Amino acid sequence: MSETVSANDDIIELVQSHADGDDKKFYVIAMQIAAKAARLGHTQFAQELRDLVTELRRKTHHEAQLATIKTRGELESFATISYPDVRFNSMTLSPDNQKQLYNVVVEQHQRDKLMLYNLRPIQQLLFAGPSGTGKTLAAKALAGELNLPLISVRLDMPIGDTATKLRSIIDISQETRGVYLFNEVDAITADGGEARQAINLLLQFVEDDYLNNLIIVATNHPQSFGYATLRRFDQVIKFELPSGDEIRSVIENRLAVFTPMKASWEPIVAAADGLSHADLAVAATNAVKRAVLNGKIGKSAGDFEEWTEYLCYELEERKRYCNTDCEGQT
Structure with missing residues (x-):
């Protein structure tokens, strides 16, 4: 009772x-x-x-x-916060990238043990590589593995008062432990004046942050960073375009149950050469939609052959689109 x-x-x-x-x-x-x-x-x-x-x-x-x-109304278009549910096992990573990222997680999880010996875990990372190679996704996975919020800061906005907004983000970082991703840093590294002030402020933040945050700066052009800048980071992780087995893995992960068991992978890999992870995902999605709409998702040899043709076509189309886009920017 x-x-x-x-x-x-x-x-x-x-x-x-x-x-x-x-x-x-x-x-x-x-x-x-x-x-x-x-x-x-x-x-x-x-x-x-x-x-x-x-x-x-x-x-x-x-x-x-x-x-x-x-x-802070001025930050709404400048920064977003989320709790990603992405994990490493859902990504296609090169052996080197997998080892480097797992090492970051291990050190972060065992930071107290390292601190006993006056050692600091990896906290400042530079993600370098072409657009679409998984830099942002890797940042999401790190946040997911560490069960921390991801604060993603866009630096490809009009410069305006970028330095002031960065100071506001730094203020937030004093109170909120998280993974801070500074994306599209190339947008401000090429300019002078206020842009230079903003990048100096960002780099000072990278160097001085000792509040258990994980700081990630993402760039498509690491060559624009000099040695003096690179040494501020605990580790530089290079993201490359996928090749060989990585191409197949990206496509299979994207398509899941739609992946044909008897697809001819040799021409698919050849057609995909030079495309990023993001481009492969778009092409694979377009191909499977064509296969579904044309009723070519069965088990016959003809279906597998046509499905392979669909995918190769979409990959070549994506490659043509990317080449045209790159030429337009030169």
């Missing part, structure tokens, strides 16, 4: 704390209910309740962080 009365009191307190908007008290009572349930042998219920409270705390924290950016 006393246990029932106690449980009823807990529920009333829980509801009252929610009505009062007292999140801290709400979490405490919920965890107390879980602890009592565990002592009574209701272990599964107790664990499910703990998991729910943990997830609710994470979402509440996420909303508070998102509100911080939204309340």
Whole structure:
């Protein structure tokens, strides 16, 4: 009887704390209910309740962080915050990239152990490589593996008061541990004046941040960075265009169950040579849509042959589009 009365009191307190908007008290009572349930042998219920409270705390924290950016109206188009669910096992990575990224996660997870010996985990990364090779996706995966928010800052916006906005991001970083991705840095490295002030501020942030954040700067043109700049980063990770088995892996990951078991991969890989991960994904999606609409997703040899032709055609089209686009920019 006393246990029932106690449980009823807990529920009333829980509801009252929610009505009062007292999140801290709400979490405490919920965890107390879980602890009592565990002592009574209701272990599964107790664990499910703990998991729910943990997830609710994470979402509440996420909303508070998102509100911080939204309340600073000038940052809404400049920075976004998210909790990616991407993991390394859903990506196609070269052996070198896989080893480098996993090492970052290991050091971050064991940062306390390193600090005992006055050592600092990898915190400042430069992602270098052509557009579409997975730099942004890798940043999302790092955030997902570390269960941290990803604060993505766009530097390809009109310069305006970029330096002021960067200072606002730095202020946020003092309060919010996360993965900070500074994308399209090439947009400001080529200019002078205020752009130079902005890049100097960014590099100073990279060098001085000791607040457990992971800082990632992404560039398509690493050659624009001199040695003095590169040495500010703990590690430079180069992302290359996929080739051979990587091409097949990217396409298979994109298509999943639609991947033909007997596709002729040799002409597909040849047609895909020189395309980025993003281009391969677009071509593969277009090909499978054509196959579906034309009824060529069966098991006959003819279907496999036509499906291969669809994919090769889409890959060649994508290559022509990319070449035309590049020529237009020169």
